[in-house]
Amino acid sequence: MTAPSGPEAGRAHGPSGLQTPAGTVGPVRVVGTGLLGASVGLALRALGVDVVLHDPSRVTVLLARDLGAGRLPEPSDPPPALVVVAAPPDVTGDVVAAELAAYPDAVVTDVASVKGAVLAALTAAGADLTRYVGSHPMAGSERSGPTAARPDLFVGRPWVVVGTEASSPEAVLAVRTLVTDLGATPVMLDARVHDEAVAVVSHLPQVASSLVAARLRDADPAALDLAGQGLRDVTRIAAGDPALWTSILAANARAVLPALRATRDDLDGLVQALEQVVEATGPHAVPGGALGTLAAAVAAGNAGVARIPGKHGGARRAYDVVTVLVPDQPGELARLLGDVGAAGINLEELSLEHAPRQPVGLASIAVLPGLGTTLEAELTGRGWTVAG
Numbered sequence: 001m002t003a004p005s006g007p008e009a010g011r012a013h014g015p016s017g018l019q020t021p022a023g024t025v026g027p028v029r030v031v032g033t034g035l036l037g038a039s040v041g042l043a044l045r046a047l048g049v050d051v052v053l054h055d056p057s058r059v060t061v062l063l064a065r066d067l068g069a070g071r072l073p074e075p076s077d078p079p080p081a082l083v084v085v086a087a088p089p090d091v092t093g094d095v096v097a098a099e100l101a102a103y104p105d106a107v108v109t110d111v112a113s114v115k116g117a118v119l120a121a122l123t124a125a126g127a128d129l130t131r132y133v134g135s136h137p138m139a140g141s142e143r144s145g146p147t148a149a150r151p152d153l154f155v156g157r158p159w160v161v162v163g164t165e166a167s168s169p170e171a172v173l174a175v176r177t178l179v180t181d182l183g184a185t186p187v188m189l190d191a192r193v194h195d196e197a198v199a200v201v202s203h204l205p206q207v208a209s210s211l212v213a214a215r216l217r218d219a220d221p222a223a224l225d226l227a228g229q230g231l232r233d234v235t236r237i238a239a240g241d242p243a244l245w246t247s248i249l250a251a252n253a254r255a256v257l258p259a260l261r262a263t264r265d266d267l268d269g270l271v272q273a274l275e276q277v278v279e280a281t282g283p284h285a286v287p288g289g290a291l292g293t294l295a296a297a298v299a300a301g302n303a304g305v306a307r308i309p310g311k312h313g314g315a316r317r318a319y320d321v322v323t324v325l326v327p328d329q330p331g332e333l334a335r336l337l338g339d340v341g342a343a344g345i346n347l348e349e350l351s352l353e354h355a356p357r358q359p360v361g362l363a364s365i366a367v368l369p370g371l372g373t374t375l376e377a378e379l380t381g382r383g384w385t386v387a388g
């Protein structure tokens with residue numbers, strides 16, 4: 001597969017399906033053709049950019065090629081203009097250093113989830129930092145490998161770009177252009193700020209999810225039958241790859257530790273409060289402060305979750321939520337959404353929950369405050385059962 005030439009070169013249907021001119025200049029060499037690398041390749045190929053693939057696993061690189069993420073290198077190839085390293089974080093520094101040395105005119109970026117450790121490895125190796133600009137797309141999946149790759153993985157997502165004082169403006173521009181070509185929004189941060197941010201918004205949530213999910217290993221199957229959306233929400237990312245997450249947590253240990261220690265302190269407080277409740281001889285004997293500690297923990301969570309940006313990055317709003325029973329049959333959800341539209345009410349958020357072993361789902365429809373009662377009446381009038 002070769003890149004188109006002539007007037008159509010670099011102009012194609014991009015990851016978002018729009019006719020987009022590619023600003024990224026090829027050939028682009030993708031090193032590590034798993035989920036992230038193959039997704040970059042698929043998106044660039046959709047823009048008509050020439051992508052050359054490399055991975056130490058022969059099967060992985062051939063699979064990425066067969067999925068359309070790029071082609072294998074040829075001896076007659078020109079050197080790459082841009083190298084994207086999408087290898088595990090613990091080897092990323094070494095791989096970036098090797099790519100900078102092998103291609104002295106190329107800009108090199110990486111997509112590792114941790115930036116400080118990569119930069120430290122490159123500095124220690126004496127690498128040419130003028131051509132290196134780290135990055136981290138805030139997009140991904142709990143699945144790994146090229147079969148999980150998608151060309152639209154980055155569309156609409158923030159993508160952190162981590163230049164250093166040594167980075168040349170041309171290198172920063174090349175990486176920013178890659179990011180926007182792939183439909184993402186560049187966010188410029190320095191490595192330390194990035195690492196501290198992802199420790200709180202990504203790495204601690206992964207640990208918390210894994211720890212909660214681990215409690216389910218010995219749970220009674222009858223208990224698991226009671227599982228609702230809350231458990232699914234909290235444990236979804238617990239399906240992440242252990243090898244990748246070990247590498248991420250180890251590489252960002254310095255930033256993850258304070259967040260983990262603070263969480264441990266909160267947990268210790270909760271354990272102590274619950275012990276006091278259990279040891280009390282009656283409701284009036286519960287020591288002062290114990291119940292307050294429980295309430296304070298939940299209230300602190302309320303305050304934290306309210307700070308997560310809502311729709312379009314704006315402030316999170318309190319919506320009215322109408323929950324509707326949806327028969328588990330083809331076309332029923334589409335019919336429900338059609339009826340919401342026919343009521344002239346905009347749907348702000350939608351979540352679906354499957355009642356275990358029952359042929360119905362629960363669709364929770366969030367609408368602007370004040371519209372819930374109207375929507376409930378409209379849907380009931382159209383024959384839907386509203387659960388609350």
Ligand SMILES: NC(=O)c1ccc[n+]([C@@H]2O[C@H](COP(=O)([O-])OP(=O)(O)OC[C@H]3O[C@@H](n4cnc5c(N)ncnc54)[C@H](O)[C@@H]3O)[C@@H](O)[C@H]2O)c1
Pocket residue numbers: 031032033034035036037054055056057060086087088089091092095111112113114136137138139140141142143144145146244248
């Ligand atoms: N998975 C996510 O959600 C996500 C999100 C953002 C960033 N990242 C980062 O992207 C990078 C890749 O993650 P992924 O999810 O694509 O993992 P993946 O396991 O799907 O792919 C990693 C690939 O790197 C290859 N590899 C291993 N050692 C290598 C080496 N020395 N040189 C070159 N390639 C090597 C592997 O063979 C594999 O194909 C990681 O640094 C990760 O931190 C992942």
